[in-house]
Every structure is written in C-alpha cells, then in structure tokens.
Amino acid sequence: MAKDYLLPDLKDARKRNRELSQKVHFSYDPSYEGMGDGLCYYIITHGCQANQRDSETMAGILDALGYVSTEDETKADVIIINTCAVRQGAEEKVFGEIGALKRLKMNKPELIIGIGGCMCQEEETVKILLDKYRQVDIIFGTHNIGSLPKMLHDVYATRQRRVEVFSKMGDIVEDLPVTRFMSHKAWVNIMYGCDKFCTYCIVPYTRGKERSRYKEDILLEVEQLIGQGYKEICLLGQNVNAYGKDLSDEYGFADLLNDVSATGIDRIRFMTSHPWDFNERMIQAIKQNDNIMPYIHLPIQSGSSRILKKMNRRYSKEEYFALFDKLKQELPGYAFTTDIIVGFPDETDQDFQDTLEAVDHCRYDNAYTFIYSRRKGTPAAEFPDATPQEVKEARLQELNKKVAYYANLNNQRFAGQIVEVLVDGLSKRNSHTYSGYTPENKLVNFTGTDIRTGEIVKVKITEVLSFSLNGIAVE
Ligand code: SAM
Ligand code: SF4
Numbered sequence: 001m002a003k004d005y006l007l008p009d010l011k012d013a014r015k016r017n018r019e020l021s022q023k024v025h026f027s028y029d030p031s032y033e034g035m036g037d038g039l040c041y042y043i044i045t046h047g048c049q050a051n052q053r054d055s056e057t058m059a060g061i062l063d064a065l066g067y068v069s070t071e072d073e074t075k076a077d078v079i080i081i082n083t084c085a086v087r088q089g090a091e092e093k094v095f096g097e098i099g100a101l102k103r104l105k106m107n108k109p110e111l112i113i114g115i116g117g118c119m120c121q122e123e124e125t126v127k128i129l130l131d132k133y134r135q136v137d138i139i140f141g142t143h144n145i146g147s148l149p150k151m152l153h154d155v156y157a158t159r160q161r162r163v164e165v166f167s168k169m170g171d172i173v174e175d176l177p178v179t180r181f182m183s184h185k186a187w188v189n190i191m192y193g194c195d196k197f198c199t200y201c202i203v204p205y206t207r208g209k210e211r212s213r214y215k216e217d218i219l220l221e222v223e224q225l226i227g228q229g230y231k232e233i234c235l236l237g238q239n240v241n242a243y244g245k246d247l248s249d250e251y252g253f254a255d256l257l258n259d260v261s262a263t264g265i266d267r268i269r270f271m272t273s274h275p276w277d278f279n280e281r282m283i284q285a286i287k288q289n290d291n292i293m294p295y296i297h298l299p300i301q302s303g304s305s306r307i308l309k310k311m312n313r314r315y316s317k318e319e320y321f322a323l324f325d326k327l328k329q330e331l332p333g334y335a336f337t338t339d340i341i342v343g344f345p346d347e348t349d350q351d352f353q354d355t356l357e358a359v360d361h362c363r364y365d366n367a368y369t370f371i372y373s374r375r376k377g378t379p380a381a382e383f384p385d386a387t388p389q390e391v392k393e394a395r396l397q398e399l400n401k402k403v404a405y406y407a408n409l410n411n412q413r414f415a416g417q418i419v420e421v422l423v424d425g426l427s428k429r430n431s432h433t434y435s436g437y438t439p440e441n442k443l444v445n446f447t448g449t450d451i452r453t454g455e456i457v458k459v460k461i462t463e464v465l466s467f468s469l470n471g472i473a474v475e
Contacts, residue, residue, distance in 0.1 A: 005163035007123050008141060010377035012167040013205040016195060021169065021211035021246065026176045028149035035153060036067030042076035043069075046094060047084025049236050049271060050207070051117055053187040054145060055082045058116065060177030061148050069179075074104060078112045078152070080138075083119035085202045087373035091119055098133050105135040112155055114138035116145065120165050121206035124376060130163070141165035142207055146173055169193070170208030174217055184422065184454030185232040186225050190218050190256065194238035196274060198301070199312045199380040200344065200372060203238055212244050215256055222263050231422055231454055232267035235260065240270045241277030254281035261289035266456065267422060267439070268292045272299060275323050276314045283330055295441040296327060299339035303358025304351035307344050310383070317358060324362050335365040335410070335440035342399055343372045343392030345383035352395050359402050365410045365440070366467065367403045371396050408466040411442065415464050418474060419444065425453040438469075448473025 041062045045055040058080055059069060070076055081097055084090040098115065105111050113136050119125045120141045129136050138151050143166040151162045170193055180186055193208040194201075222233055235256070237243060243253040253270075260268055268291050275298055286292050302308050305316040315323075328336070340355060359367065371392045374381050421436040421444045428435070433445045436457075445468060446459045463470035 006165070006167075007126055008121050008165040008167045009123060010121075010167070010205045013121065013208070014197075016169065016209050020248070021172050021209070023172045023174060023214065026146045026173055028146075029153070032065060032149045032153050034066045035149070035156070036062060036065040036078070039067050039077035040070040040075050041067045041078040041080065042071075042073045044079070044081045044097060046082065046090050047086065047118065049187055049234065050189070050192075050238070051082050051084060052181070053189055053236060054117065054142070055080075056178050056180050056187070057145055057176045058082065058148060059179035059181075061145070063179050064177045065149055065152070073101075077110065078114065079104075080114040080116060083115060083117040085118035085122055085125075085206055085375070087370065088375075089373065091125070094119060095128075095133075098129075098136060102133075102135045112137045112152065114140065114148075114151075116140045116142075118142060118202065118206035121167065122202070122377070126163065126165060130161075137161050139163045139165065141167075143168060143170050146176060168208060170211060172211055172213055174213075182424075183228075184230060185234070185424075186230050187236050188218060188221055188225070188233045189213060189237070190235045190240060190253075190270075191237035191243050195242075196239060196276070196314070197312060197379075199310065199383075200341065200375065200378060202375040202378055205377060207238065210239070210242055210246060212247050214247070215244075215251060215259065218256065219259055219263065222260055222265060226263060226265050229454065230265070231456065232269065233260070233265055235268065235270040238272060239274040239277060241273050241279070241282060245277075252279075252281070253277075254279070254285040257282065257285040257289065257292060261285075261291050264291070266291060269295060269441070271297050273297065274299070275320050278323055278327075283327065287330060293439045293441065294331065294334040295337075295439065296331070296334055297337045297339075298324065298327070300358055300362070301339060301341050302344060302347075302351065303355035303361075304347070305354075307347055307351050307354075310346070311341075311344060311380070317354065320358075321361060333440075335442065336362065337366045337368070337441075338362065338364050340367050340369045340399060341372050342369065342395040343387055343389075345372070345380055345385035345387075347372075347387060347395075352399075356399065356402055359399070359406065363406045363410065364403065365442075366407050367399075369396060369399050369403060404466045408464070411464045411466065411469060414438075414442065414461045414469055416461060418458050418460050419469070419471070420456050421446065421459045421471075423451055423453055423455050423457060434473075443468040444471055445469075446471040446473055
C-alpha cells in the first residue's frame with residue numbers, strides 16, 4: 001500500500017494548549033448512502049464506558065449507511081474491534097481476536113476488518129497491525145470515528161488498506177448518529193480527554209485534551225433520551241468534576257448536575273470523579289437532587305502518599321481521607337467504590353500496607369483492583385521496578401480479600417430491606433431470574449412475574465452476597 005497515512009505519535013498527543021476546542025458537525029458524502037444495504041456488521045468492544053459509548057456511535061454510523069447488526073460474526077461483512085490500551089492484558093486479547101479473524105477472512109475475502117479505539121493511537125500498535133496482521137483493512141483512532149463512512153468507501157473502491165489516526169488534542173463532534181445498545185440506560189458524554197497525566201496512564205495520550213461539550217447539547221441529548229423512555233443516564237468523562245473548566249464561562253459540573261436533574265429523568269449517575277476537583281458545590285448539588293443516585297466512584301489508586309506522588313495523582317493519602325470522610329458524613333447511606341493499582345514501580349511492602357490500611361479506613365462498597373501494567377510512552381514506564389510479578393500477584397490477592405470483606409459487610413445493611421431495582425432483564429446466570437441495580441449501584445438478582453426491562457420494581461432482599469444481592473419482587 002502506498003504510504004498515504006501518518007503514524008500516530010505519543011509525543012504529539014501529549015501537547016496541550018489553552019485554546020477552546022472546536023465544535024464540528026458530523027456529516028458524510030451523500031453518495032455513501034445505502035453503501036451497506038444488504039450487508040451486516042459485528043462490533044466487539046473492549047474497555048471503559050467511553051469505549052462502549054464510542055461503539056454505539058460506530059453502530060449508529062453503520063446503521064445510517066444501511067448495514068444491519070448481527071450477533072453472528074461469521075455472517076458479518078464488516079467486523080470492528082474497538083480496542084482498549086489501558087493495560088497490556090487488554091491489548092494481548094485484541095491481538096488474539098484479530099489473529100482468530102484471519103480464518104474468517106480467508107473463507108470470505110470481501111469481509112472488511114476494522115480496528116479502532118485507543119490501541120490505534122499507539123505508534124507501535126499501528127506498526128504491528130500493518131506489518132503482521134494483513135487481514136486488517138481499516139485502522140482508525142479515537143478522533144477518527146467520524147471518518148468511518150469514507151474509510152469504508154475507500155476500501156470498497158480501492159481494495160487497499162486505510163489508516164487514519166490523528167494525534168491531536170481533539171474536537172467536539174456533534175450530531176454523530178448513535179444506536180444505543182440498551183433501551184433504558186444511556187451513556188451521555190459530557191466531556192472528552194484527560195489532562196491529568198497520571199504517570200502510569202495512557203488515556204491522556206489516546207483521548208486528547210480535556211474538552212467539554214456545550215451544556216445545551218448535553219441537555220438536549222438528555223431530553224431526547226427522556227422522550228425515548230430512558231430511565232437512567234450516566235454522565236461520562238475521564239474526570240467529570242473538571243467539566244466546563246475549558247469553556248469560558250463559570251458554569252461547572254455542579255451547575256450541570258442541577259440542570260440535568262431538573263430535566264426530571266429518574267436516575268442520574270456520573271463517572272469518573274477525580275478527588276482533585278471534587279468541590280463543595282458538587283457535594284451540595286448531589287445532596288439536593290433526589291434523582292442523582294447515592295453512589296460515588298472515587299479512585300484512590302494507592303494508599304501510600306509516596307506512591308501517589310510518583311503517580312502524579314495530586315493528592316496525598318491524608319487529603320484523600322479528608323475528602324472521603326467529608327463525603328461520607330455529608331452523604332449518609334451512599335455507596336462508595338474506588339480503583340486501586342498494586343505493584344506500581346518500586347512499591348514497597350510498607351506502601352502496600354498503606355493501601356490495605358486505606359481500604360480499612362474507607363471500607364469501600366467495592367473496588368476495581370489492577371496490577372500495574374507498563375504503558376510505553378508514559379513516564380512510569382521508565383521508572384525502575386524490581387518487584388517480582390509473583391509478589392504483585394500475591395498483593396492483589398490479599399487486597400481482593402479485604403475488598404470482598406468490606407463489600408460483604410456493606411451489603412448487610414440491605415438484608416430484609418425493600419429496594420428499588422431498575423430492571424436490566426433476565427439474569428445472565430439464570431434464565432428464571434431477573435437482574436438490575438439499586439440506586440446505590442448494587443446488583444440484585446431476583447425472581448418475579450411479568451417483569452419488564454426498564455421498569456423500576458420493588459424487591460425484598462432475601463440473601464446478601466459480597467458482590468450482589470438476591471431477592472423477590474414484591475409488586
Ligand atoms: N479517569 C479515570 C480515573 O482517573 O479514575 C480512570 C480511567 S482508567 C480507564 C480506569 C482505571 O484503570 C484507573 O483508575 C486505574 O486504576 C487503571 N489503570 C490505568 N492505567 C493503568 C495501568 N497502566 N496499569 C494498571 N491499571 C491502570
Ligand atoms: Fe488516566 Fe489519571 Fe486521566 Fe484517569 S485521571 S484517565 S487515571 S490520567
């Protein structure tokens with residue numbers, strides 16, 4: 001293939017300026033209309049909620065072009081893998097999947113395989129895809145989803161591979177089509193990118209600078225979702241508390257919470273909050289609006305101030321505790337969860353003990369725990385790290401035991417209680433049982449009759465487990 005593309009560059013992706021991000025409107029050449037008539041697509045999604053929301057955009061674009069989604073990848077004419085670069089494990093899984101698609105492509109040469117998302121923002125990955133995975137036809141970055149129609153068109157027209165990955169700070173693209181994967185709960189992006197540059201994390205490089213959507217666009221989306229019967233929205237951003245800081249006015253996340261609450265939607269969640277930007281006005285907004293759910297995810301990452309400094313988290317253990325204790329006191333009955341990384345370069349036994357103590361202090365409802373994964377191009381990738389992998393794995397296990405202990409302890413408060421569950425549908429594990437979530441984001445599996453997805457039903461809790469509750473519908 002003639003080299004008519006630029007490889008991504010993590011150094012370029014690091015650049016930041018204070019300019020307002022451009023708002024651009026999605027459109028495509030009208031001659032592409034009907035390009036997918038009679039053809040099927042299949043999307044595989046890895047990673048965080050932002051990726052799930054991006055896959056809904058990819059699905060929306062493909063539907064608009066006439067393609068139809070299929071659950072059977074062998075029937076697909078276009079297969080897209082939306083990738084995650086946060087940890088090595090996720091990347092290896094994707095390479096395995098692409099490898100497995102080779103056979104499908106051999107049986108069906110006209111199949112188009114597209115790889116998108118965060119992995120494609122990494123120079124190394126794109127080189128590997130180009131050199132070793134000839135079955136891949138399209139490589140597109142997180143800033144290039146809107147180019148899917150043109151890229152598909154070009155592959156059909158030229159039978160050449162296409163690469164489009166911009167290493168830029170990013171725009172705010174509005175009017176992208178969306179096909180939501182759920183009919184009762186929706187992700188709503190309120191901002192994109194991240195400027196925090198935690199030393200272990202690849203996200204600021206793969207997703208560009210922190211940039212907020214205009215409140216009018218967000219509120220319009222929420223109103224439309226209400227009109228379509230949605231019961232719950234989750235406001236999404238890598239650090240939602242920083243919402244609006246890049247826009248010129250004084251309007252911030254607390255104001256947005258108040259305005260979204262005023263739309264009257266049943267349930268509002270938000271994710272993720274960085275402890276650094278959590279302010280008093282936000283606490284008051286959360287407290288005063290009943291439709292903001294009593295659940296806060298507040299990543300701590302480590303309980304050692306020494307490690308937090310090396311992580312560039314911008315708070316010490318004491319500052320995190322001060323915020324956490326204040327939230328606990330002002331928001332009684334709320335559930336709190338966190339993210340924790342073990343085995344960060346040079347983490348000592350004492351540092352790890354500090355993390356265990358932090359879990360004892362905060363008694364989280366749950367924690368998402370990870371072993372540190374080296375991400376090339378990030379500062380921590382260059383930090384010396386003598387801790388053997390077995391030690392890191394043992395630390396993770398010890399941590400997980402403690403997390404499970406407090407998860408179970410916290411769940412005990414629901415024993416015998418009647419809780420309100422937004423129903424997701426039949427349980428994945430048991431076809432006679434429904435599942436859904438309480439306002440505190442507790443997973444409930446329950447029995448009942450005539451239950452519909454998207455209903456909010458009252459359920460009596462009959463059994464408490466560490467990471468879920470069991471019950472019986474009472475209405
Ligand atoms: N912006 C969110 C925040 O700061 O909470 C997090 C986004 S990141 C996709 C989700 C979690 O992945 C982080 O909170 C962190 O615990 C974990 N993570 C990120 N980079 C990692 C790495 N290199 N190794 C292990 N875990 C990592
Ligand atoms: Fe990554 Fe830190 Fe940004 Fe979260 S706040 S996305 S962990 S750099």
